[in-house]
Amino acid sequence: MNDMRSARRVSIRDVAEAAGVSITTVSHVLNEKGRASEETKKLVLEAVERVGYRPDPAARSLRTGDTGxxxxxxxxxxxxxxxxxxxxxxxxxxxxxxxxxxxxxxxxxxxxxxxxxxxxxxxxxxxxxxxxxxxxxxxxxxxxxxxxxxxxxxxxxxxxxxxxxxxDDVSGMRALLDHLESTGARRLLFLSGKDRNSWLVESEEAFKAWAQSHGIAAVIEHVSETSGAEGAREQAVAALRTKPRPDAIVAATSRFATGIIDAARSLGIAVPSELRVAALSDSELARGHETPITALDLHGxxxxxxxxxxxxxxxxxxxxxxxxxxxxxxxxxxxxxxxxxxx
The missing domain is CATH 3.40.50.2300 (Response regulator)
Incomplete structure (x- = not known):
């Protein structure tokens, strides 16, 4: 009998036979249902150990809807x-x-x-x-x-x-813009992403509302998230060639921010004396950059x-x-x- 069991998966039926109880009783004990006596519970649990029964998680989830x-x-x-x-x-x-x-x-x-x-x-x-x-x-x-x-x-x-x-992405954006204004920034660009999730949509709305209330020129442009630093670099080069050019750029991500700094360097624009750069999401890219980048910690x-x-x-x-x-x-x-x- 034991050899036969070892060649196949031990089932609840084997536990019932070893304990001398019904399959229903075993099921109730293992699933903590019903009103089995303490003596019966002990018999069943001892039988479980004796025959080496281990429940099948997939089968259990089908019965209970609980996968863990x-x-x-x-x-x-x-x-x-x-x-x-x-x-x-x-x-x-x-x-x-x-x-x-x-x-x-x-x-x-x-x-x-x-x-x-x-x-x-x-x-x-x-x-x-x-x-x-x-x-x-x-x-x-x-x-x-x-x-x-x-x-x-x-x-x-x-x-x-x-x-x-x-x-509270609105408060985060306001705090960042208040800081940029305190450094003398008057022409702002927000390099946002193209995904239409609440983080970006609310941040863009907060950016526009803050700029309007402070009488500061502000522009929003969009870059595909998947284009990363290179996509942001190309967009920033074009923006920094306009007259008058931005004196502060807010990037949606740290990757975008690194691309913006590369763009400024390629055009001979000094960061931060001529251009301030910040990101809406902090990361090791921002902290470890050769010019450490101001960013919002979103507490993921x-x-x-x-x-x-x-x-x-x-x-x-x-x-x-x-x-x-x-x-x-x-x-x-x-x-x-x-x-x-x-x-």
């Missing part, structure tokens, strides 16, 4: 997509989410877009979607599958999910942790915990520290 796994999907074009080669913000979100998931006894599955994997149904209890776009098709698909969803950043223009981790690790906490609350049928919106922190560095600001 949370999913996370990153939506921006320059975010993590099938690898860990992405922006630092998204890597920090993934790290914070993974740490929180493990602390609650869950695994975290970094998923490619569900739209590109129709033939693979990933078993997850719930999903975090990072920076969804307007009417995001990934959210549509997950909600159609009736999977609980939490977003990090709202879906721009709608509110289709029960859970949200928000960030906290956003990831909060996302898991809200999702688990949803899974437990609770009203999600209200988290205060993440406030970006301004990290002032050499790229904007002009000492001889003029009026």
């Amino acid at each position: 796994v949370l999913g996370i999907v990153f939506r921006p074009s320059d975010a993590i997509s099938g690898s860990m080669n992405g922006t630092e913000f998204h890597i920090r979100v993934a790290g914070g989410a993974a740490t929180a998931a493990i602390s609650h006894g869950y695994g975290l599955l970094h998923m490619p877009s569900p739209l590109a994997t129709a033939r693979r149904a990933f078993p997850i209890d719930g999903c975090i979607v990072v920076s969804p776009t307007k009417q995001d098709p990934v959210l549509t698909e997950l909600l159609k599958r009736k999977i609980p969803v939490v977003t990090i950043d709202p879906e721009h223009g709608s509110n289709r999910t029960s859970g949200l981790v928000a960030r 690790d906290r956003a990831g942790r909060d996302g898991v906490e809200v999702l688990i609350a949803l899974l437990q049928g609770k009203v999600p915990v209200e988290h205060a919106a993440v406030i970006p922190s301004l990290r002032i560095r050499a790229s904007t520290l002009r000492r001889d600001a003029a009026g």
